[in-house]
Amino acid sequence: MGPFATLNLSNSVGDVPTSVAENLARAAKWLELDGSQLYWANQVHGCEVHVVGHDTPVDTLRTLSGDSLLASQGDLACCVRTADCVPILVADRERGCVAAIHAGWRGIVAGIVPQSLLRLCELGSIPENLIAAIGPHIRVGAFEVSNEVGQMIGRVTPNLAIIRYDRCERPHGALVESVREQLRGAGLGDAQIDDVGGCTFDEPERFFSYRREGPATGRHLHGIMPRRTRTK
Numbered sequence: 558m559g560p561f562a563t564l565n566l567s568n569s570v571g572d573v574p575t576s577v578a579e580n581l582a583r584a585a586k587w588l589e590l591d592g593s594q595l596y597w598a599n600q601v602h603g604c605e606v607h608v609v610g611h612d613t614p615v616d617t618l619r620t621l622s623g624d625s626l627l628a629s630q631g632d633l634a635c636c637v638r639t640a641d642c643v644p645i646l647v648a649d650r651e652r653g654c655v656a657a658i659h660a661g662w663r664g665i666v667a668g669i670v671p672q673s674l675l676r677l678c679e680l681g682s683i684p685e686n687l688i689a690a691i692g693p694h695i696r697v698g699a700f701e702v703s704n705e706v707g708q709m710i711g712r713v714t715p716n717l718a719i720i721r722y723d724r725c726e727r728p729h730g731a732l733v734e735s736v737r738e739q740l741r742g743a744g745l746g747d748a749q750i751d752d753v754g755g756c757t758f759d760e761p762e763r764f765f766s767y768r769r770e771g772p773a774t775g776r777h778l779h780g781i782m783p784r785r786t787r788t789k
Contacts, residue, residue, distance in 0.1 A: 565775030567638050584778055588634050597636040598623035602663035606676045624659040625673040634780035640767040641757050643732050644692035644779035649682040653784030665735045666709045674743035684744025692779055693755030693764055697731040714738045
């Protein structure tokens with residue numbers, strides 16, 4: 558009921574634990590997994606990246622700080638949660654490796670996107686084989702920021718008009734453009750980057766939004782699986 562009336566996928570925002578467990582089970586089933594194969598970390602808006610595999614203790618991982626998960630083995634899903642921040646899912650079309658990235662403005666400034674792509678390349682990926690999907694998040698028209706925050710975001714993406722006024726008295730941040738520019742900086746071309754659309758703030762019938770509803774709201778779960786080994 559209330560802020561958790563739909564598919565909340567976080568058990569740390571005040572929802573009924575059994576309801577969250579059922580929602581996570583549904584999400585896992587859709588991925589043809591079980592709940593123990595959904596991997597996520599304790600997101601802190603930083604730039605810590607974790608590489609996970611079948612031998613990674615799920616319960617331990619969920620206590621570790623981190624905003625990006627990478628994997629090269631199948632039968633698990635790298636996941637991040639959002640309620641306004643930018644989710645980015647990255648896949649290597651050749652090797653099957655994946656990354657799930659949580660990028661709020663603090664994470665963008667800290668470099669979580671380029672750090673994640675660097676770690677993928679250390680695992681053997683090359684930029685031309687990567688594709689990235691940018692998921693629903695708070696869009697520029699709703700994302701008012703302070704001048705200080707606007708300057709910090711602008712410094713990490715100096716070549717674009719990331720901060721816009723557009724008849725507003727205070728600056729507004731275009732997070733998608735910051736993410737897109739950082740993906741380009743990691744070697745991805747525009748054809749390798751897909752913005753799937755959606756504003757979490759402006760579409761209450763579809764999305765949770767921390768900025769719109771406050772901390773007592775649900776969280777979305779964004780997951781991506783490494784390609785499973787094909788059997789002959």
